[in-house]
Amino acid sequence: xxxxxxxxxxxxxxxxxxxxxxxxxxxxxxxxxxxxxxxxxxxxxxxxxxxxxxxxxxxxxxxxxxxxxxxxxxxxxxxxxxxxxxxxxxxxxxxxxxxxxxxxxxxxxxxxxx
Amino acid sequence: xxxxxxxxxxxxxxxxxxxxxxxxxxxxxxxxxxxxxxxxxxxxxxxxxxxxxxxxxxxxxxxxxxxxxxxxxxxxxxxxxxxxxxxxxxxxxxxxxxxxxxxxxxxxxx
Numbered sequence: 701x702x703x704x705x706x707x708x709x710x711x712x713x714x715x716x717x718x719x720x721x722x723x724x725x726x727x728x729x730x731x732x733x734x735x736x737x738x739x740x741x742x743x744x745x746x747x748x749x750x751x752x753x754x755x756x757x758x759x760x761x762x763x764x765x766x767x768x769x770x771x772x773x774x775x776x777x778x779x780x781x782x783x784x785x786x787x788x789x790x791x792x793x794x795x796x797x798x799x800x801x802x803x804x805x806x807x808x809x810x811x812x813x814x
Numbered sequence: 815x816x817x818x819x820x821x822x823x824x825x826x827x828x829x830x831x832x833x834x835x836x837x838x839x840x841x842x843x844x845x846x847x848x849x850x851x852x853x854x855x856x857x858x859x860x861x862x863x864x865x866x867x868x869x870x871x872x873x874x875x876x877x878x879x880x881x882x883x884x885x886x887x888x889x890x891x892x893x894x895x896x897x898x899x900x901x902x903x904x905x906x907x908x909x910x911x912x913x914x915x916x917x918x919x920x921x922x923x924x
Contacts, residue, residue: 704857735914743858743901743914790857802848805857 702727704793704806712812718779721809725772725793731755732774733803734766735790743790749774750796778811786813818902823919832889834918836902839883847878847885850901852917858901862887889920897922 705724713719725732733756734746745758749768766776772793778785788810792803819837826832838847846865850858862869864876864885875888889896899917 742916788855792857802860802863804860805850808855808857810855 704791704804706789706791706806706809708809709807710810710812712814713781714814715781715783717781718777719781719811721776721778721789721791721811723774723776723791723793723806725774725791726804729793729795729804730772731794731796731803732768732772733792733794734774734776735792736760737788737790737808738786746776746789781813783813786811818904818915820900820902820915820918822916823921825921825923826892827923828893829891832892832896832920832922834887834889834900834902834920835884836887837884838902838904841882841904845882845904847876847882848903849874849876849887850903850914852899852901858914861900892920892922894922894924896920 704726707722711719723732731748731750733748735743736746737743746760746764747754747758747766748756749766752768752770763779766774768774788808790805790808792805794803817840846863848863849861851861852858862871862874862876864878866878866882869876877886887900897920899919901914901917
């Protein structure tokens, strides 16, 4: 079974621009979560989607948004990019929203903001 | 989610067994314990998950004492490719967000 895929793998943007990242979960998985990882802050939760609805949200500004489609694929958007948004953005999928289902991570998208 | 405490770093040599202990004093009854491995610039990779006693799979063992206030990830006969950061997480993941601590940076030497 194919794993979680994320596109693009690498991205370079300039301050003020916006960016959209894509995540395709493992087939059959309906929950998708997004995380930001930086050397200083470590891995931080952004938000989680299940059945096209945002179920949980981390402590990030409104510039960070996401959505999930009917096929469970998810996109994350960051508007008005800042230098501090440079990070590895990770997507994880799991079978269901509630329960003990394990999250499986994709390879991440490395975003560099210049 | 229960807070976890792990050693920041550990060193080992190839062929040795490595045990990484995680403390989670406030673990709740419904919480599971999961370990992830992460290589630089890659997403965390699920290693093992357990609730109590001992769990073993093809890559690791997880030992959980009766009080569940700690857990130990055991990696048998490590190799250079096991050099990575190992995270211990406790919780019911999809009713709350995953909270990653600082993890344990394992360095394996030849």
